[in-house]
Amino acid sequence: MSRIAFIGLGNMGAPMARNLLKAGHDLAVFDLSPAALQSVTEAGGKAAADAAMAVADADIVISMLPASRHVEGLYLGEAGLLAHIPDKALVIDCSTIAPASARTVAQAAAARGLQMIDAPVSGGTAGASAGTLTFIVGGAAATLERARPVLEAMGKNIFHVGGNGAGQVAKLCNNMALGVIMAVTGEALALGVAHGLDPGVLSQMMAVSTGRSWATEVCNPWPGVLENAPSTRGYSGGFGNDLMLKDLGLAAEAAMGVGASIPLGELARNLYALNSRAGNGGLDFSSIVKLLSETD
Ligand code: NAD
16 A cells, blocks of 8 residues: 555545545645645645645655646645655646646656656546546556555546656546536526427437436536536535636647637637626536526
8 A cells, every 4th residue: 555645625626535535545635725724634645734744754745736827836836745745656646737847846856856646537436436437647657556456446547658757647637628628518408498398308218318418417516417417516515617727728729839710619608707707607517508507
């Protein structure tokens, strides 16, 4: 069993950390939010006073933070965490961030003699709780093999897609598709409901028809259709609208970098920006349906 430092215990990090505890690992945990920290110390994680204390004895460091600036802020600079991580420890960043940012941090880790992979995830909070996440890994194959037993305690699919930063590129491709699919699913349900259809029956039909997707079956945007979907609990506890907005912005940057055309991705980015401006930035991204209907 490994001594793991886990930093960032939000909607995703907390259930991931709890699965590592269940698998018998020894966890030192840190989050800026006391409430987030408590949600894992209650399950057996040892609270550290700060990130540097969390990594003091670690064999493996895992971070799960919102965006590039948080990850760069954590690891880099004179006071950065890389200076405190023990020699030979393995670093795994599971946050979704800019590919260039992932490469910058991995290079700084390598300069310190530390091996690092980017391992962003897919599967949502339900997948994080169930331990069924998909890990999308960028970095050296040998480093992934070191990480594999720990990743397997949190997920069931592991894809090695290339060198450092490649995990982030693949993750952005997935989330761009997800952002578009969620928006159009909300649009379709709103159209049906405006014609007097029952959103539950419409969703059940779509879930076994060609319009099926994760958005109809797992994270249905219409409140009350699925008992465990964020929409049914006031769009709380899922994947924040502003995190989807961040990912679509990263996809747009990535597209510009290679001259790719992503018309639907750009349109979706604008829709999630409008949803944020409507005051829904902190809600689950399926709240995009609120722009298209009167769901509450
Ligand atoms: P979240 O906002 O719920 O959690 C982030 C946590 O990081 C917060 O508890 C915050 O206090 C903490 N934090 C921020 N800066 C910190 C620092 N310097 N030190 C310690 N803690 C710090 O976010 P989330 O939903 O858990 O998402 C985390 C990452 O996973 C994001 O990059 C997101 O895009 C990605 N992701 C989320 C989902 C999802 O369904 N929520 C799915 C896949 C990927």
